[in-house]
Amino acid sequence: MESVLGRYRNLIILVGVLFLQVLGLATQVKRGGGNDPESTRLIRIWAVGAISPFERALVWGENGVSDLWHNYFYLRGVRAENRQLKDQIEHMRIDQVRLSEDAAQARRLQTLVAFKEQFISRTVAAQVIGSSGSDLSRTIYIDKGENAGIQRDMAVMTSDGIVGKVLVVYSSVSQVLLISDQSSGVGAMLEKTRLQGVLRGTANGEVVLERVMSDEQVPVGETVLTSGGDQIFPKGLPVGTVTNVTSGKDLFLNIKIKPAADLSKLEEVLVLVEKQERQATAEQNVHVRAADILAQRLPSVPDKPATDTKPVPGATVGATTGVPKPALAKTPAKPAGAAGTTTSQTPKTPSSMSSGPGVPADPAEPNPPPSNSQPPATESSPQ
Amino acid sequence: MPITYTSGEQVEVYRFSIPVTIGIPLLALFVQAFLPLRFPRFAVYIDLPLLVTIFFAMARRNPIAGLFTGAVIGLAQDMLGHNPIGLYGIAKTVVGYGASSLGVKLDVENAGARFLVTLGFYLVHSAVYFTVARGLVNMTQSWSWSRGILAGLANATLGTVLFFLLDKFKQRT
Numbered sequence: 001m002e003s004v005l006g007r008y009r010n011l012i013i014l015v016g017v018l019f020l021q022v023l024g025l026a027t028q029v030k031r032g033g034g035n036d037p038e039s040t041r042l043i044r045i046w047a048v049g050a051i052s053p054f055e056r057a058l059v060w061g062e063n064g065v066s067d068l069w070h071n072y073f074y075l076r077g078v079r080a081e082n083r084q085l086k087d088q089i090e091h092m093r094i095d096q097v098r099l100s101e102d103a104a105q106a107r108r109l110q111t112l113v114a115f116k117e118q119f120i121s122r123t124v125a126a127q128v129i130g131s132s133g134s135d136l137s138r139t140i141y142i143d144k145g146e147n148a149g150i151q152r153d154m155a156v157m158t159s160d161g162i163v164g165k166v167l168v169v170y171s172s173v174s175q176v177l178l179i180s181d182q183s184s185g186v187g188a189m190l191e192k193t194r195l196q197g198v199l200r201g202t203a204n205g206e207v208v209l210e211r212v213m214s215d216e217q218v219p220v221g222e223t224v225l226t227s228g229g230d231q232i233f234p235k236g237l238p239v240g241t242v243t244n245v246t247s248g249k250d251l252f253l254n255i256k257i258k259p260a261a262d263l264s265k266l267e268e269v270l271v272l273v274e275k276q277e278r279q280a281t282a283e284q285n286v287h288v289r290a291a292d293i294l295a296q297r298l299p300s301v302p303d304k305p306a307t308d309t310k311p312v313p314g315a316t317v318g319a320t321t322g323v324p325k326p327a328l329a330k331t332p333a334k335p336a337g338a339a340g341t342t343t344s345q346t347p348k349t350p351s352s353m354s355s356g357p358g359v360p361a362d363p364a365e366p367n368p369p370p371s372n373s374q375p376p377a378t379e380s381s382p383q
Numbered sequence: 384m385p386i387t388y389t390s391g392e393q394v395e396v397y398r399f400s401i402p403v404t405i406g407i408p409l410l411a412l413f414v415q416a417f418l419p420l421r422f423p424r425f426a427v428y429i430d431l432p433l434l435v436t437i438f439f440a441m442a443r444r445n446p447i448a449g450l451f452t453g454a455v456i457g458l459a460q461d462m463l464g465h466n467p468i469g470l471y472g473i474a475k476t477v478v479g480y481g482a483s484s485l486g487v488k489l490d491v492e493n494a495g496a497r498f499l500v501t502l503g504f505y506l507v508h509s510a511v512y513f514t515v516a517r518g519l520v521n522m523t524q525s526w527s528w529s530r531g532i533l534a535g536l537a538n539a540t541l542g543t544v545l546f547f548l549l550d551k552f553k554q555r556t
Contacts, residue, residue: 010446014480017454018473025469025519037465047412047462054413130463133415134471135427136516136524137464140420167465177465182523203525205427264423 037168037175038152045170048141052173055130056143063127120234122274124148128266129173135205138181140164142269145172153232155272161238161260162186162226163269174271178263179239180205187229188239190218196227199239199257207240209255216253218245224257234275397442397553404439407549408456411435416463428537430505432456436475437504437542438549440482441491449486453479467520474511478504494543501542505535 005012031039126142144150146169154166156176164184168175177184179199186199188209195216197209209224222242228235240259248254399407411431419426436456440449457475461468482504485491491500509531516522 010450010480010484013447014450014476017450017476021454021458021469021472021476022515022519025467025473025515028467028469029520040462040468043468044462047459050409051413051416051463055417058417128420130416131419131426132464133412133417133419133426133460134430134464136470136512137466139465141416175465181465183465203523266420 041168044168048170048173048175052129052141052143055141059127059129059143120272120274121276122272123270124150124273126150126174126269126271128269136203138178138201138205138263139167140176140178140266142174142176142271143172144271145170145174147172148271149273150174150271151273155233155237156269157233157237157272158261158266158269160262161240162233163261163263163266165232166271176269179259180207180263185230186233186239187227188224189227190242191223191225193218193222196229197255199224207257207259209242209257210248210252212253212255214247214251214253218242218253218255220245234272396444396556398556399439399442399552399554403552407439407552408432408435408452408459412456412459412463415460428534429541430508430534430538432460432471433475433478433505433508434501434538434542434545435549436479437482437501438546440479441486441500442553444483444486446480446483446487449479449481449483450476451479453477466516466522470512470516470520473515474508477511478508481507494547497546498539498543502535502539505538506531509534 028036028039037044124144126144126148128140129143130141132139142156150166150169152166152169156163156165162179164176164178164181166174167177178201179186180201182201182203184199184201187196188199189196190209190212193216195212195218197212199207200210201207212218220242224239224242226233226235226237226239238260240257242255243258244256246254411434415426415429415431436453439452443449443452453475454472456479457472458468460471460475482500485500489496489500491497513524513526516524
């Protein structure tokens, strides 16, 4: 017996070590279905604690060198870039005026139907300092944790689009599960067709939209937004664009998505630490008069009148077109033409009614010609 | 590409200082976690902790030391991801045991042998991981021979170069 044990000592130890690990795996699977790293949090802290200080130091050093380069040496072309950015700001101001009018209008309409929206109220910027180092676990580490108010299941995004959600939070580091991981799931919808589905990662690191019926038409290039159904990401955040549509199994389409945020080159991300859900309310103190808006939008309408008390000819036209005017009751301070203006703009797509980010302005909106009475914002169109 | 059979008395057994024993695997884990941020394909094709496991196991030529080296490195690698702890642990335990057992029987000091051994053990590692992930954890995994062989070749090439660099840290017993 002793000789047998001695002869197969190595093999027995191998089997013992493997058995212990299999036992550990089985325990984890039983506890959290295998995909809950919180069940082994205490053990993971050791590895993260050993690696993350070095990663943080390296990123810090890298940023220092990069800043030095950009701040002192790489100033060529700054003047031209500055001019270009100023032009861009002018264009964006024009956009802003136009979009704020659309938003105010949308809010008035949302008030009527007691629509509740989720607003991003606070985000925390974080630096990406590491990854899992394996293509079988698509996670990244950011340099903010519990100390910065980060909690599990918070949404993580960049200015381009969503990135993932917080999976494990340590004191000064957090692990983020990317949307390209196969265990992730995000409620998403197509921007124009409003079809809803579930965004998942695949084993190859691709992102697909599941649960869209195969009898639906999904054009390639269509934008995908978050639907808000997962209670993690607010509705309307950009997710990506459709790159390929094929018929999948079980009567569902196989829709491949190119994420809006470049998941392979993440450097800084935003963690959504606070979001509010509130009922949309129409602004009471509207500085721009409805008559002004009407004058801006409809080229056929004559210039605005000299005084507020004078009825606007265009208002009469608008009021007699037979368009329902639910907004009238909500805007009593405005002349009849104001309400007519509001309601005459109602045939919008649902996306244009949403005030969430990434929602474009109504492309069908007329582009008014320059006029003396119009503010400069309406004189050029961003399109 | 000679792979010579040697007797147990002929092969040299090496040992490593404690800083090297701890520092090299930690460095491998650190580089493996950091480089994919700058080179996204790195994580797809290269497994530095595996290369370090193979190197230490073959140099020590002790199956028990090899399997424990593999287990520790694999478990540490598991801790950095979000999948259950033990997937890489089991795969690297098997590789550590196999590499050190092979090191006892074969001369794995030359480049050709190292290349082939690393290629072979990469495939063994992938196969064990795939089996455990699907069989025990019920993870969705897709096996691709082309990707496996390509990654195996990449690891074998890097491993051959890396092993010669790591040879500098060897100490004769």
